[in-house]
Amino acid sequence: MGEGSALVADGTVPGHVPARLVKDFDFRYSEGVARDPWLYYAEARKGELIFWTPRNGGHWVVSGAQIVDEVFRRHELFSNGVVSIPAPPRPQSIPSSLDPPEHGKFRKILSQQIFTPRALAPIESYMDEVFGALQADLVPRGNCEFIADFARPLPVALVLKIMGLSSERQDEFREWARKMFHGTSVEEHLEGYGEARAFLDDWVAERREAIASGREQPGDAGLFIEALTQGRVDDRPLTHDEIHSISTLMLGAGVDTLTSQMGHAMLHFARHPQDRERLVANPELAVHAVEELLRRYAIANITRVVARDQEFHGVEMKKGELVLCAAAMGGLDEAAYPGALTVDFDRLQSVRHTPFGAGPHICPGAYLARTILRALIERLLPALPGLRLQPGSELSYVSGVTISLTRLPLAWDPD
Numbered sequence: 001m002g003e004g005s006a007l008v009a010d011g012t013v014p015g016h017v018p019a020r021l022v023k024d025f026d027f028r029y030s031e032g033v034a035r036d037p038w039l040y041y042a043e044a045r046k047g048e049l050i051f052w053t054p055r056n057g058g059h060w061v062v063s064g065a066q067i068v069d070e071v072f073r074r075h076e077l078f079s080n081g082v083v084s085i086p087a088p089p090r091p092q093s094i095p096s097s098l099d100p101p102e103h104g105k106f107r108k109i110l111s112q113q114i115f116t117p118r119a120l121a122p123i124e125s126y127m128d129e130v131f132g133a134l135q136a137d138l139v140p141r142g143n144c145e146f147i148a149d150f151a152r153p154l155p156v157a158l159v160l161k162i163m164g165l166s167s168e169r170q171d172e173f174r175e176w177a178r179k180m181f182h183g184t185s186v187e188e189h190l191e192g193y194g195e196a197r198a199f200l201d202d203w204v205a206e207r208r209e210a211i212a213s214g215r216e217q218p219g220d221a222g223l224f225i226e227a228l229t230q231g232r233v234d235d236r237p238l239t240h241d242e243i244h245s246i247s248t249l250m251l252g253a254g255v256d257t258l259t260s261q262m263g264h265a266m267l268h269f270a271r272h273p274q275d276r277e278r279l280v281a282n283p284e285l286a287v288h289a290v291e292e293l294l295r296r297y298a299i300a301n302i303t304r305v306v307a308r309d310q311e312f313h314g315v316e317m318k319k320g321e322l323v324l325c326a327a328a329m330g331g332l333d334e335a336a337y338p339g340a341l342t343v344d345f346d347r348l349q350s351v352r353h354t355p356f357g358a359g360p361h362i363c364p365g366a367y368l369a370r371t372i373l374r375a376l377i378e379r380l381l382p383a384l385p386g387l388r389l390q391p392g393s394e395l396s397y398v399s400g401v402t403i404s405l406t407r408l409p410l411a412w413d414p415d
């Protein structure tokens with residue numbers, strides 16, 4: 001009996017999947033993930049570059065820098081129709097669950113009007129301010145729980161600013177984000193998601209009405225909502241539901257990703273003081289360090305659906321099967337990055353470096369994310385001499401659409 005036939009787990013192995021391609025890999029709930037997700041992923045990727053796991057309903061997993069990049073890009077073979085594994089009982093998410101050419105009609109509003117250097121300039125200077133204020137509060141304390149004290153408030157402020165939502169509601173948004181992404185139960189997760197959606201539903205209706213009635217002058221309503229209310233798809237305005245969907249996606253895509261990535265970077269520096277010291281002494285390495293941390297601690301677990309029956313790199317796949325395209329499975333490719341689990345700031349990234357995906361859906365927030373990670377290295381690290389984990393800290397990871405730390409208790413030597 002092959003490795004696969006011994007596996008019953010919670011899903012099935014379709015008849016066309018050979019036993020040699022079946023592996024017990026649970027990217028969400030295994031103990032290995034809770035302990036060290038990247039070690040668990042790196043172990044799983046030894047052997048076949050494409051394999052099937054019966055876990056979480058059963059799905060394909062692809063690995064290797066080149067294949068991960070290919071699955072991200074080749075929308076004619078791998079559709080975005082389902083955005084997570086297991087498939088969520090949720091409405092479509094715009095633009096992330098659309099395929100070209102439909103996807104491009106919405107994406108161009110984001111790329112041409114919201115995520116442009118001109119539109120982002122005031123966002124960047126606001127980020128500078130918020131970063132400075134959070135840092136000023138944190139540094140004299142000598143310790144913190146980094147996720148709640150820094151890594152969540154910063155992206156919440158960023159996303160609220162981009163969307164033109166009142167910063168007075170930051171505390172509520174932080175709490176929704178905590179429940180949605182780090183809730184302690186499925187109920188809490190759904191509650192956070194429901195509260196955020198309900199708030200955005202009212203907000204979109206109210207903003208659209210204010211703009212339509214002329215109560216809000218052009219330029220006053222905020223770039224995001226104006227771009228979406230004035231944007232056109234197939235020569236018609238966007239509907240309430242479409243604007244609501246894009247707004248909900250912004251919160252999901254912008255907050256948890258950054259919270260998670262900042263957490264992993266700081267944990268790395270707490271565990272590797274020599275790396276912190278090297279960057280403090282050589283801040284010109286910051287740009288490389290950001291890319292290396294994005295590679296080594298890649299967080300995005302993206303889903304694709306097989307678009308038609310096909311043979312992909314010699315593997316038979318059937319239309320409708322789900323594929324996990326985890327950025328970490330590209331970043332931990334030993335052939336592209338020898339000693340892949342080691343962080344090396346002198347390492348050059350492969351052309352297939354995909355922490356932000358590739359192809360039509362490539363992350364429009366990548367520039368902002370990189371800017372914030374650079375600030376973490378250039379501004380925060382020098383202010384935290386002796387950075388370390390608080391003694392006795394137990395760390396635990398959760399993995400879903402992103403790989404995150406639930407808590408990160410840090411300490412340092414304040415002046």
Ligand code: HEM
Pocket residue numbers: 072080095096097107159162249250253254255257258261299300302327355356357358360361362363364365366368369
């Ligand atoms: C370290 C931080 C981040 C990581 C690792 C990340 C990763 C990703 C990845 C891998 C995708 C591609 C999904 C796919 O192929 O289906 C994506 C899409 C997206 N990201 Fe990010 N992201 C980050 C930060 C942000 C931020 C800060 C924002 C907004 C402020 C943002 C907004 C979006 C949006 C709107 C999409 C959907 C794009 C589309 O479907 O066309 N992301 N992100």
